[in-house]
Amino acid sequence: MNLSTRVMLNRLAPQCAYKRIVTFSTKTAEHAVENQEESKKGVAPAPTPSSPAPVTRKPIIPANYRFVYPEFLPDPKVEWRNPIREKLERLDMLERRKQIDLPEFYVGSVLAVTSSDPHAAGKTSRFVGICINRDRCGLRARFVLRNVIDHQGMEVVYELYDPTIQKVEVLRLEKRLDDSLFYLRDALPEYSTFDENMEAEPLEEGASVPVNDIKVVLRPRPWLERWERQNLRGVANIDEYLKDKHRLSAAKVQKPWEKYDMMKDYRSSIPEEEQTEIFAEVHTDLHTLELQRKRNKRKRTFVKPKQLA
């Protein structure tokens, strides 16, 4: 690669970073915030006044949909893709969403999930915890909640579209600095302890989702994973526990060129055009559900004063 191409690549890469999308990412939190600001303005490309008016109006799809509903984007593996299967899957997901309110949440948000459990007293169980990971697409989408109960770390994997889930509440809507928070397993317990009777902390309407830049304090080794190799932004004291040999081996496995690898990016993401196509299909339904949720929220906030006398 000669110098000129390298200069070209350097110039192209940031542009591509905006265009290409990694479905489950909060690392590009700055981008996300920008996108949300855009979405408020109404993002869909406004037709220029000089051009003739289009016959059919395209629905205005908020640009943050790919972060709010990441599971609507299919697995980018080409061998597994099929337009009809994806469509049927999306229809099923929408049907389920009409039955249960599945709110917007991110890795780092605190959730409470109520689910049917044949073995629990009262046949339901409620678990409060921080979402440490979201993965998989379509009806398989799932998330992991973590909490420390009686000094014992607990994690529960929930499938988002499992019909045994009765209610999903977001108690605290926020993001963290990393894509997944598995390092909480090796952090001090206070970082993953949440009160079971915690009350919901509603955000102001229209406010962007805050990024919590808390830095977690790790326990000393042994650890479950080699955290020093993962370039974590949300860990405070990782340097305390590293020796030179750890630093060297971590430097060896780094792949700093991967962020310029356009083909890798292409293979691991859904192209923007396809995303708009997919979200155009589900937008009307999702939007009506959102409006319904807003209405319900307003109803809930109004508490009728009790008659005391």
Add this chain to the structure above:
Amino acid sequence: MMRSVIHQLLGLRLSGGCGVTLTQVRDKGHLSRPRLRNPQWFLRKEVTRYDDHLTTENKQFVNELGGVNFGVPAIKKDVQENLIKTKDAATNEVTWTPGLRRCGLIARKIGQYPLWLKNGERIRTTLLQIADNHVIKYIPPEEYLPAQPPKVHNLKKRGCILVGSESTNPALLTKEYTGIFRDSGVGPKKNLARFIVSPEAELVPGTPLNVNHFGVGDFVDVRGKTVDHGFQGVVKRHGFKGMPASHGVTKTHRRAGNIGGGGEKGRVWPGTKMPGHMGNRWRIIKGLRVWRINTKYNVMWVQGSSVPGPTGGLVYIYDTILPLRKNKEAPPFPTFFGELQQTSDDVWYEKVHDFKNGSITYENE
């Protein structure tokens, strides 16, 4: 090839009245090797694409003609729109009895995703799309004398139905291949399959077959060609453990180890698991329940995620032959005719949770 020539020579010699000679075939490769090309008596399907001296307009015209009259493959579209109008299927009223063999369907595996049962259990399902199936030909038992007889019980009393799927542009096909469709009244199809049936289950050429041929709760057998893995070692092919990665092990990390004993059994026993070609074989997976059917897209949800073949691969669906899972009540016989009387596109088996219903809850005893 060589072997067949030798056999032919042998035949000549025998008919000439010479003494019998034997040629030994010592290797077993001809038994287990997947066939790489079709036998010689196969019809050639696709025409060689010569650059005909046609103008672009003429080429466009030819393609349009093919597209309009015979339709594009329905698999690419959402719905089976391009059903070709054929003569009405004569419904000969035959009542179903347990011994009868029905026609099957050609489908494509389009993916897999989970469904949930009403008791909250999660099941994995595979989606099979029945794309544009039509009956091409019926061969009665007297005339059906196949060169390669299939292993079917009582074959002499069975007829054969030829079914085609996915219409295509006939300009791409050979004259001989399109000749198969001449009397059927159906446009040429990409894929063909023969189904051995009882004579009572005869179908008139041109009859469209769709997913309603099967009902929810029925059990089906699915035949397909497994994913081709190529030549594989023993760890991937047979699930051997291999040997340790370290602790002084050299050069034997993924090898089989010992393949036979000594002394009296001093040889490699037949059937020993060894490296070799993996996949690309016809396999039937039997007794899969149909959990759900979508009549709009002609899709059925079938139990499990082990239907042979890759996503997008062709599979053939039959009524199951497992004795305890065979149809006890009459299925649509010989196939489903007429219009459906239903409000929704989806038909769910009674045990499956419909996503339109609310969450699953458990009652207190």
